[in-house]
Amino acid sequence: xxxxxxxxxxxxxxxxxxxxxxxxxxxxxxxxxxxxxxxxxxxxxxxxxxxxxxxxxxxxxxxxxxxxxxxxxxxxxxxxxxxxxxxxxxxxxxxxxxxxxxxxxxxxxxxxxxxxxxxxxxxxxxxxxxxxxxxxxxxxxxxxxxxxxxxxxxxxxxxxxxxxxxxxxxxxxxxxxxxxxxxxxxxxxxxxxxxxxxxxxxxxxxxxxxxxxxxxxxxxxxxxxxxxxxxxxxxxxxxxxxxxxxxxxxxxxxxxxxxxxxxxxxxxxxxxxxxxxxxxxxxxxxxxxxxxxxxxxxxxxxxxxxxxxxxxxxxxxxxxxxxxxxxxxxxxxxxxxxxxxxxxxxxxxxxxxxxxxxxxxxxxxxxxxxxxxxxxxxxxxxxxxxxxxxxxxxxxxxxx
Amino acid sequence: xxxxxxxxxxxxxxxxxxxxxxxxxxxxxxxxxxxxxxxxxxxxxxxxxxxxxxxxxxxxxxxxxxxxxxxxxxxxxxxxxxxxxxxxxxxxxxxxxxxxxxxxxxxxxxxxxxxxxxxxxxxxxxxxxxxxxxxxxxxxxxxxxxxxxxxxxxxxxxxxxxxxxxxxxxxxxxxxxxxxxxxxxxxxxxxxxxxxxxxxxxxxxxxxxxxxxxxxxxxxxxxxxxxxxxxxxxxxxxxxxxxxxxxxxxxxxxxxxxxxxxxxxxxxxxxxxxxxxxxxxxxxxxxxxxxxxxxxxxxxxxxxxxxxxxxxxxxxxxxxxxxxxxxxxxxxxxxxxxxxxxxxxxxxxxxxxxxxxxxxxxxxxxxxxxxxxxxxxxxxxxxxxxxxxxxxxxxxxxxx
Numbered sequence: 001x002x003x004x005x006x007x008x009x010x011x012x013x014x015x016x017x018x019x020x021x022x023x024x025x026x027x028x029x030x031x032x033x034x035x036x037x038x039x040x041x042x043x044x045x046x047x048x049x050x051x052x053x054x055x056x057x058x059x060x061x062x063x064x065x066x067x068x069x070x071x072x073x074x075x076x077x078x079x080x081x082x083x084x085x086x087x088x089x090x091x092x093x094x095x096x097x098x099x100x101x102x103x104x105x106x107x108x109x110x111x112x113x114x115x116x117x118x119x120x121x122x123x124x125x126x127x128x129x130x131x132x133x134x135x136x137x138x139x140x141x142x143x144x145x146x147x148x149x150x151x152x153x154x155x156x157x158x159x160x161x162x163x164x165x166x167x168x169x170x171x172x173x174x175x176x177x178x179x180x181x182x183x184x185x186x187x188x189x190x191x192x193x194x195x196x197x198x199x200x201x202x203x204x205x206x207x208x209x210x211x212x213x214x215x216x217x218x219x220x221x222x223x224x225x226x227x228x229x230x231x232x233x234x235x236x237x238x239x240x241x242x243x244x245x246x247x248x249x250x251x252x253x254x255x256x257x258x259x260x261x262x263x264x265x266x267x268x269x270x271x272x273x274x275x276x277x278x279x280x281x282x283x284x285x286x287x288x289x290x291x292x293x294x295x296x297x298x299x300x301x302x303x304x305x306x307x308x309x310x311x312x313x314x315x316x317x318x319x320x321x322x323x324x325x326x327x328x329x330x331x332x333x334x335x336x337x338x339x340x341x342x343x344x345x346x347x348x349x350x351x352x353x354x355x356x357x358x359x360x361x362x363x364x365x366x367x368x369x370x371x372x373x374x375x376x377x378x379x380x381x382x383x384x385x386x387x388x389x390x391x392x393x394x395x396x397x398x399x400x
Numbered sequence: 401x402x403x404x405x406x407x408x409x410x411x412x413x414x415x416x417x418x419x420x421x422x423x424x425x426x427x428x429x430x431x432x433x434x435x436x437x438x439x440x441x442x443x444x445x446x447x448x449x450x451x452x453x454x455x456x457x458x459x460x461x462x463x464x465x466x467x468x469x470x471x472x473x474x475x476x477x478x479x480x481x482x483x484x485x486x487x488x489x490x491x492x493x494x495x496x497x498x499x500x501x502x503x504x505x506x507x508x509x510x511x512x513x514x515x516x517x518x519x520x521x522x523x524x525x526x527x528x529x530x531x532x533x534x535x536x537x538x539x540x541x542x543x544x545x546x547x548x549x550x551x552x553x554x555x556x557x558x559x560x561x562x563x564x565x566x567x568x569x570x571x572x573x574x575x576x577x578x579x580x581x582x583x584x585x586x587x588x589x590x591x592x593x594x595x596x597x598x599x600x601x602x603x604x605x606x607x608x609x610x611x612x613x614x615x616x617x618x619x620x621x622x623x624x625x626x627x628x629x630x631x632x633x634x635x636x637x638x639x640x641x642x643x644x645x646x647x648x649x650x651x652x653x654x655x656x657x658x659x660x661x662x663x664x665x666x667x668x669x670x671x672x673x674x675x676x677x678x679x680x681x682x683x684x685x686x687x688x689x690x691x692x693x694x695x696x697x698x699x700x701x702x703x704x705x706x707x708x709x710x711x712x713x714x715x716x717x718x719x720x721x722x723x724x725x726x727x728x729x730x731x732x733x734x735x736x737x738x739x740x741x742x743x744x745x746x747x748x749x750x751x752x753x754x755x756x757x758x759x760x761x762x763x764x765x766x767x768x769x770x771x772x773x774x775x776x777x778x779x780x781x782x783x784x785x786x787x788x789x790x791x792x793x794x795x796x797x798x799x800x
Binding site: 007008010011019020028032046050051052054059060062063110128129131132133134137138139140141142143144145146147148149151152153154155156159160161162163164165166167168171172175176177178179180182183184185186187189190195197198199200201202204205206208209210211212213214215216217218219220221223224225227228229230231232233234235238239240248249250251252254255258280281284311314315316317318319320321322323324325326327329330331332334335337338346349350351352353355356357358359360361 | 407408410411419420428432446450451452454459460462463510528529531532533534537538539540541542543544545546547548549551552553554555556559560561562563564565566567568571572575576577578579580582583584585586587589590595597598599600601602604605606608609610611612613614615616617618619620621623624625627628629630631632633634635638639640648649650651652654655658680681684711714715716717718719720721722723724725726727729730731732734735737738746749750751752753755756757758759760761
């Protein structure tokens with residue numbers, strides 16, 4: 001393993017967790033320089049076997065495993081839990097995502113872990129959290145997307161509720177997990193006894209945190225957000241419109257000033273003084289008319305022209321991009337929003353770059369997810385100090 | 401201001417930023433105990449004037465302003481920038497979300513800021529980032545949701561692309577901003593010179609980071625994810641189905657084992673050996689048939705029965721909840737996913753609780769967003785040490 005630079009270099013993380021949420025937390029820390037040991041069962045992490053595939057290999061693993069050391073360990077082998085405890089002694093953070101009670105069933109209760117390393121920060125990621133009536137229910141991000149309220153108000157009016165096509169709740173929880181680990185590590189630094197703690201992160205709460213004052217609005221106004229397509233309860237015009245050349249364009253006007261500019265962009269500045277359209281409330285009440293007026297103008301112009309006009313007057317607009325558009329966009333190229341990482345058998349592979357950018361100690365993508373067990377020897381023998389005989393024996397027994 | 405507890409107590413943050421992304425970062429830090437000074441123009445932050453409204457007051461402000469001190473400052477007043485610099489001297493973090501160059505136009509370049517406080521961490525949140533051809537384009541979360549590729553693949557097959565009904569890209573960037581601040585502060589602690597740095601966070605990159613290996617799949621496979629409703633490219637059955645009593649239920653089976661259990665739950669365990677359904681690839685190829693089989697069974701049972709059967713066999717299922725369902729759910733009550741905060745004129749107001757839970761130094765919601773300028777005196781006179789005469793004079797001049 002090459003030595004990492006980046007703001008988190010010096011932090012060591014053990015990740016016994018499968019796709020997608022918890023490994024995203026690990027990836028964030030690794031992107032910014034932490035040493036992250038991805039501990040997989042000897043048959044490999046699930047993200048090595050999840051679609052999409054290229055040459056028989058999953059495209060998830062190069063991304064989720066990037067910048068991590070690849071180490072195997074069979075936690076069900078009699079020596080498994082003790083080997084994990086040896087790792088924990090060397091670590092600042094342990095990330096796990098078993099169902100509540102499963103880690104305990106291996107003898108790895110928080111108190112056992114803290115006895116070996118009282119500074120450990122233990123991130124526990126689950127669908128529903130560590131307690132409560134649903135804690136034992138299996139759950140993936142899909143269930144969090146359904147039960148948080150996301151799906152209910154995502155979709156076209158009158159249509160069915162709609163789930164995202166990618167693991168949204170997982171990713172969001174991953175970001176939040178990385179933050180909470182840093183908060184706990186920060187706290188540890190201030191603590192004279194350098195104590196760690198347990199973080200209880202649920203997918204459903206992580207995504208629910210994004211919805212704004214929906215609970216306040218239900219409580220005070222009885223407001224339940226139904227599917228409203230691409231409209232917003234916050235202002236109008238806000239929708240996706242179709243240009244003369246058949247492209248989709250997204251416009252939003254949360255602020256009065258921006259609505260004024262949007263009306264100016266379509267050559268109708270007088271509308272902002274029309275009592276039907278002169279306030280957010282008025283525009284929301286007459287949203288069908290507002291959308292018709294905007295669509296009419298956009299439908300008579302090319303997407304290029306629409307973007308040009310809106311940009312000229314300082315109104316907001318953006319074309320709806322597919323991943324092909326994203327990959328070919330000049331701005332994103334200049335920003336290096338994408339990068340290429342070396343992955344043994346697949347060759348260089350394109351993926352999201354580190355986000356965000358730190359000016360002095362930026363993160364980096366140093367390698368894509370490695371081969372199964374590639375770092376076993378350096379980790380077990382050089383870092384944990386097992387003898388080579390012991391290492392070979394563990395390997396023979398299927399413990400690693 | 402009461403003294404905060406929580407893992408981040410002792411950190412001071414100045415927030416000159418409007419809804420929603422950057423203030424979400426500030427809220428996260430405040431939830432976990434940082435002292436966050438929300439600096440608003442004298443007419444008030446935009447989130448005090450954005451819908452939904454209760455008794456004429458925005459429901460956004462109690463949430464986004466929670467746990468923050470409410471201080472006003474007119475940055476366009478001749479003394480404004482110098483007053484901000486005085487604040488910066490007392491701070492660890494400055495959060496801003498002006499368009500690139502606007503902070504500089506006030507004379508507040510990074511180098512001026514660092515000269516006053518070389519330990520400052522400066523989080524800069526924008527739609528498109530600090531450089532590149534689109535940097536001067538105005539942008540809200542909507543544009544990031546359009547141009548990142550989110551909207552393109554969100555929706556029903558053949559239907560229009562669909563934007564989220566809430567500020568998704570903003571919230572996600574907010575989470576990521578909080579993480580990156582902690583990473584930069586951590587780095588500062590390791591630095592003998594205790595230097596801060598600049599963080600360049602764009603909404604579009606923040607949300608793009610959630611999509612998994614879409615760029616890899618486009619690159620290696622030419623794969624462009626179209627709208628597929630609630631299906632997933634990762635496995636089947638994964639969809640929203642309708643029960644006999646007219647409720648929507650979300651099911652997902654990313655892993656083979658879970659698909660087996662789902663087939664068992666609907667009394668068709670033999671399907672997992674059927675060559676049409678025995679692998680992820682086979683099920684994806686025959687996804688219409690898979691969905692029809694699952695829908696048929698679910699359509700003949702009540703939602704309660706479906707949840708019971710799936711849970712019994714360890715398959716994943718969840719009802720699609722509205723905010724009303726969320727607010728009345730027993731599990732979420734036990735988990736305290738919602739809390740109430742005191743907000744002067746609106747009384748106690750329900751909102752999302754702090755997420756996640758830290759076992760030893762949990763965060764807390766201590767108060768909802770305060771009155772405009774409520775903390776001016778304690779901040780300017782007691783903390784910054786301005787004389788009462790100077791304070792009164794600044795007030796009269798409209799500088800604060």
